[in-house]
Amino acid sequence: MPHEKYAFDEKNRSIWKVGLPDGEAVRLTSPQEDAHTPRWSPDGNRITYISRASGQKEIWLMDADGSNRKQLTRSSFKGHDPFHGSTISWSPDGRNIVYTTLPNGSKYGQQQLLKQQYRNNRDAITIVSEPLDEVKTMYAPLMEESELYVLNVATGENKLLLKRQHAVCSVLDWFNDSELLIKCGRDWLKVSLQDKPPVTVYSGKHAIARIVHSTELLLAQKSGTSRVDIFKTKHGANQQLCSAAAQGEVKIHCWSYDGTKVYVTCRQGVSNVLYRIDAADGSLEPVTEAGRIVRNYDHLAGPVCSRQSDLVIFPYGGPDAPAELWTVREDGSPQQLTRFHLRHFTFAFPQTKIVHYPSGDWEIESLLLLPPGYDPNCKYPSLIYLHGGPELAVEASFTELASASARSAAHYLAAHGYVVLLPNFRGSAGYGEAFKNELGDCRILSGPYQDIMAGTDYLIHENIADPDALGLYGSSYGATLAAWTITQTDRFKGAVGAVGFYDMLHLDRARGTAFHAMFKNRLGDGDPQAMWQTPEVYEQMSPIEQIALIKTPFLLIETGAERKDGGSSGTILLHGLRHFGVKSHLVWYPRAFHNGGWNEEYKKDYMLRLRVWFDHCLKDEPLPEWFASGQQQ
Template sequence: MTTWRRVGLAAMAWALLPGLAVAEDAAQDTVRDTAENGAAAEAPEPLKIEHWLDWERASAPQISPNGERIVYARSSVDKYTDRWVTRQWIMRADGSRPRELVEGSDPRWSPDSTRLAYVAEDADGNAQLFVRWVDDGATSQITWGRTAPSRLQWSPDGKRLAFVSEVAMEPSWTIALPRPKDAEWTPDPAVIDTLHYRRDRQGPKTGYDHLFVVPATGGTPRQITDGPWDVEGRPQWRPDGSEILFAGDMVDDPDAADPWTSHILAVSPSGGAVRQLTSQDGGWGSPRVSPDGQTVLYSGAVAVETNYRPTVVRAVDIDGGNDRLVLAGLANAPRSLLWARDGKRFFFTLAAEGRTQIHEGRLDGGHEPVTEGMHSLTLTAISDGGVAVGHRSAPQATTNIYRLTLKRRADPLMLTDVNADILDGVALGTVEEFTVGSSDDARVQGWIVTPPDYDATRRYPLLLAIHGGPHAMYGVNFRPMFQMFAGLGYVVVYANPRGSTGYGSDFANAIDNRYPGRRDFDDLMAATDAAIERRSIDTDRMFVQGCSGGGVLTAWTVINTDRFAAAASRCPVINWISFAGTADIAEWAYTRFRPDFFDDPARWLDHSPIMHADRVTTPTLLMTGVRDLRTPLAQAEEFYAALKRRGVATKLIPMNDEWHGTSRKPSNMLRTVLYMDKWFREHSSGWDDAGPAGADTGASGAGQ
């Protein structure tokens, strides 16, 4: 088992994680001992929603090439402007001398470890590229454009920077208006003539992402790709600086583009012809050039008919020859491909069976985990000397920065603990992992969060939480919302039903052409039954909630059972046919079922919750962001109207300032929890109190 060390901080609650069930038993013994001996001056409090206003996140660490310093993002809630503010912090590689460096994003070290390139706002509020000398703080603004630079990458000699920025589309269809001089007319409308014309969290697609190169000392950026297609991912320089590699699908007509197709491409930093390295059709990305410049690793999937496409790792020679398979049959998509300095090995992160570990791969096709343990451990950067950094989370450990030397059974060193002050004196809910059998001999992995003051002689409300995707995975990372509900007295159960990733392609494709359906529903009910068997549950106070794909399955659950007292379906898809033409992922939406609904709509209708609304009796709350382009508000509106007409208790809450999801804004996280808790309490009985303190204080949302 991997051991964990701390730097200058008190012992962590997650030190008990190797035996979570034991930790829970120990916690109960502590409660009994305290009660008997009267030893505690003040009982610890559970995690409350107001703690969210002081929450912090540490993420995206980058270690300097010489291995001496680490820069990382530290985000905190500005409770007065209702937003997350991200600042870059810097510390020594041993975790000492942490301090704020600059407000900005996407920092990248220069090859000689003396400078940082990053993106920040200029005096006019436009995102620009800056370079800062780390030792003396001297900073230069490098770009002055009106479109934001992103995905920065230094040239190997440190003299240039490559970045990606949007190039505006030219109007393709116009008319001539007899507009009087100086007239203030209504702006021209957008003329839409492409299938994918908008993006969630952005709005209308106004241009194409292309590659630029600029001197690191400032100057005019040179655009080196163009056309009606997007550069995908972060560009990668060849070690000799002669070319920049990236992913994309070069087409002359955007409607001719296949969203499942992209290739590994290369172009000179001076511009010119773009050459294609990959030969096999598929959706390829994440190119990584070996230290000797001779081999390119990349990942992606071959286009197949099924909804879930297994990701593989491939390699190709720098001249485009010897394109070959390296790794296949993985439980999930490998992430964060990074070469070892010897050029013979590479590293990646793999999320499987609820955990995320770092793996070491070889070009001959072998791979093995470098880390182990009950955690989610990601890799973000490796120094020239082989020291790696990333971030880690566990059931009772918030996300923080770590450092380790990449070797088998590596011993990671925790460098930050940004929420230690908030969690001091807070008792978190214990987390138990379980596996349960379901229909068709399926095995389902899940977890139960128990209130910190759990007493087996009492009966507790149960909340079933369902993840989105549907091809995604719940894991053992820290989940603030679930801990908040545990603090409100709920037992929370969450699981990975069939369709989830992390268990291989057969498990993920078990719902192919049949989602939502019997299989995923059976698995969720098996997880619910497992929680009832393991905990003291009041079966008259059971509730279900989920967002996105979880909202779909929440709606499907109340269609197929009335065992839950109330439900909250957040950002759901309710009608697969109307969804296909209104979501920002139109091509994905049009391939949910086979055949097309033009030819045979049976499957499209059978798996659309709207067609079964007459079977719902469970009070159902609906919530969707007003800006949501992924599962548009109209989807929730369809279900709301159907339930309302049929006399089923329901409310619709369009969440202001939210795209896909309901909790990105700090205040909306609180609203999401409080609205659901209030809904559940109003539609059940047996509660010991009238509701959580503050549930009605400052409440928003007038009845309509």
């Protein structure tokens, strides 16, 4: 889906119904309808959902088998994506449906429109007295507004219940048939369907709630990175009940139906583990194993708890298994419900391992993919993939390894005979604050570089890699790091930078904000104004400052996003590489937008170019004519 579509939440989603406990799955809507956000009626006979079947997003209703579809709303909102992030909920008696909207559209959608309008308005005179004046002028018309509606299912009457400025509202739960709990910004409100004014029942940091009765809530709230506080609030007074401390970065998801447990996920390096917390004493019990993931960048849903039983359903997968739906047995162990994916795969997956190797004072965790039929007596051409961020991380996710949206495509490359190492170098998420802080003091490239070289030595020491057939590639920040790395060493025979930036001094000056100072962990004792005061420090933070040292052939890949943001630094790098006689090419995909908006044509082209480039650089195979001609292969 191109960026101009998904920026307004237009995708190709479909709704499936999964039978319990057999896990049989039936698709109810087609991808062309872009149907999503399904909600069962209390009696289980009907489903309400959001669909684009009529040409624009509206609330729809269908029977449990997908028949008798009926459009419930016919809206005329001003915004392009008024149902972006909408929440829908049935009243307990099944008579009403409440839903939230963004009448002016989502903040991101409005920003895209305003940015385009601003660029197209070439005749207007713009006065820039302060550095941010242009941005303020561009986004001045932006209007954040959220509304709550109630829809009578029998009569079709649609009534506005609540309107809030500068806050996004979401429906949380019901007190009874006519009163519900919603969240607007930091405020939690009791809202009546009977035209009574809303009442604030809680105001504070983000938390999840379980209604005890009309005046009392159970709350679970994140404190810091890894602690969860559980307390109850009654008439505005809070009483803490217990706390739970996990290892890693915690995300709180839901209360069990009976209010005795809280389900959370915890990022622990490449793993994302599901835990349940006993609300009585704060004890923590793991439900899933390390080495797999429940929630990550590609699967944000996480576990969901039923409001009618103790059923908990969550996505769960690993590096060699796409995420499926699972539940929790009575003894706390996971049980698989669906088998959507593996039936479509008839070939052997690469072998994936979690490995650790020393680098300075740190131990670096990585994913290692070995080709099918891997022979430990042979040495293989080997690639190292560098993730973006740099505070993101590689996770033990099938999608992570299969993705071709300017990402690793590691499964594909391993299937064609390459060993692929994906290190979580210093600065990566999931290893504590001290590890993230290693990026400070202008070490945003030089620190992770040490881990890359230590990983290279590990592959050679373990007799996995052919030392004369090493390649390097990265995405976003990882592309910048790849370019920096080949200014420091000629051990890599080929490199690829996808959707990266290479002239950091120019980029920082154009933005007015230093990339190495955007977050506290990056800055340390560095100077956020170094772009003006001491530009020489960029020799340690910008690949283009060291371009004369590059000897490694380099393939540059860009999208429309990089070319809009301060111009194409890839083109500048290409000119420099050609000046110094370094083999280099640049490919750009105009309708993709950084790691988003990659259609099937782009993905196939990206994967094939990666393989052909590394085959050329590491195996001395000739580049096909189409590679540089621009003709479709």
